[in-house]
Amino acid sequence: MVLKFNVIAAVCEGGGIGANGTLPWKLKNEMAYFTKMTSKLPPGTEGKRNVVIMGRKTWDSIPLKYRPLQNRINVVISSTMESNDNSKDVMVFRSLSSALSALEMPPYSDFCADVWLIGGAALYTESLELPSCHRLYITKILKKFDCDTFFPPIPNRFTTIKVEDVPEEKQTENGIDYEYKVYEAASSP
Known part of the structure; x- marks a missing residue:
């Protein structure tokens, strides 16, 4: 079975x-x-936890007091970071493909529910090319900011869908407008 995952x-x-x-x-x-979104368990997965996959720079960008992200298994993709065997909440893999392969097999598949890829840019680019990338949950911030890291173009195989627990109306916070969009791959395994 191919493990489907979401991007946020x-x-x-x-x-x-x-x-x-x-x-x-x-x-x-x-x-x-x-x-x-990354914590909510799908029906029928009681006793399991969701997984968030991120690159090392994304891991480093999370303030220490929030690391690891609570109530989720944190998977870090890094060629330099060492695994901490004392933490059941953090796993380190050398590549996205090795992490996804491990998560779809026991023992990991026994306790993993939904899988979310949360950044950064290189992993977003790699993930959008994979057939197992099922949905993209994109918050579109309707303002331009000075950035040095970018999300890749969304491939044509993804189309906008409506999802029950995702608000459709525009949001405003701190004078910034944004909206939630969900894209689904046309041919997910």
Whole structure:
């Protein structure tokens, strides 16, 4: 069985997702949406936990007091970071493909529910090319920010869909307008 996964990102006009190793905007409600979406368990997965996959720079950008992200298994893709055997909440893999392969097999598949890829730019680019990339949950920030890290163009195989627990109306916070969009791959395995 091929493990389907979702991508989640906040993207400003011009495709920016980060600046100097951090988010260039402060949107508390959008961050709560990220937490809700990546933590909420699908029906029938009681006793399991969702997985968030990220690159080392994304891991480093999370303030220490929030690391690892609570109630989720944190998977870090890194060729330099060592695994911490004392933490059941953090796993380190050398590549996205090795992480996805491991997560679809026991023992990992026994306790993993939904899988979310949360950044950064290189992993977003790699993930959008994989047939197992099922959905993209994109917060479109309707303002341009000065960024040095960018989200790749969304491939044509993804089309916009409506999802029950994703608000359709425009959001405004700290004078910044944004909206939630969900894209689904036409031919997910």
